[in-house]
Amino acid sequence: MITGDQQVIAKEVARRLGMQRTILDASLLINPLESEETITERCIAADGFAHVIPEHKFRVVELLQNKGILVAMTGDGVNDAPALKKANVGIAVHGCTDAARAAADIVFVCVCSPLEYSLLPETYMVFQHTTIWSQYQEHWITECNQ
CATH class of the missing domain: 1.20.5 (Single alpha-helices involved in coiled-coils or other helix-helix interfaces)
Known part of the structure; x- marks a missing residue:
């Protein structure tokens, strides 16, 4: 899970979805003192990141793909479009912007x-x-x- 929400909110959503609650702050995605390998391993181990910006979303997708992991990304906004396009499968959800729709491989036209x-x-x-x-x-x- 990658969200712009606060960490406490992301952890509660994860709990309600039955996910683990290892939700890290997005600042751990960009640290010039750490190797890309360390950051990639953190992405793999985490259940999600909070406080992300669009560049973080794209970076997580890219890091996981560089390890050979197939990545599906859901989104609805203009800020999600780059990561939707980069993902192996980009999924735009109901009510999405035109940018998200154009970047996605799959578009949900109703609430699923x-x-x-x-x-x-x-x-x-x-x-x-x-x-x-x-x-x-x-x-x-x-x-x-x-």
Whole structure:
């Protein structure tokens, strides 16, 4: 979880969602005295960050991807657009700005139930397989026509 909210609010939201409450302050994401590896490991170990700004969101996505981790990002505002675009899967939620909608891979056009959210990993896997199959088929057809 990455939020601009205060740390105490983020911890309460995490508690209500059944997450652990290792929510760190965003200042720990940018420390010139620490290596990128140390900061990356902190991102992996944490359950979230509070007090973030748009640059922090993008940085967390980038650090996790550099470790080979697939990252999904949800957002609704202009400030979320860079991280939505950078993520492996950007998800703009209902009521989002045009910038978030343009940056996202998936746009929710209505408020989703927890069940619908739980289906996202399977939905994305189907999307990936369909995309890979389409690319394979396109390549195969091109090769056969030459």
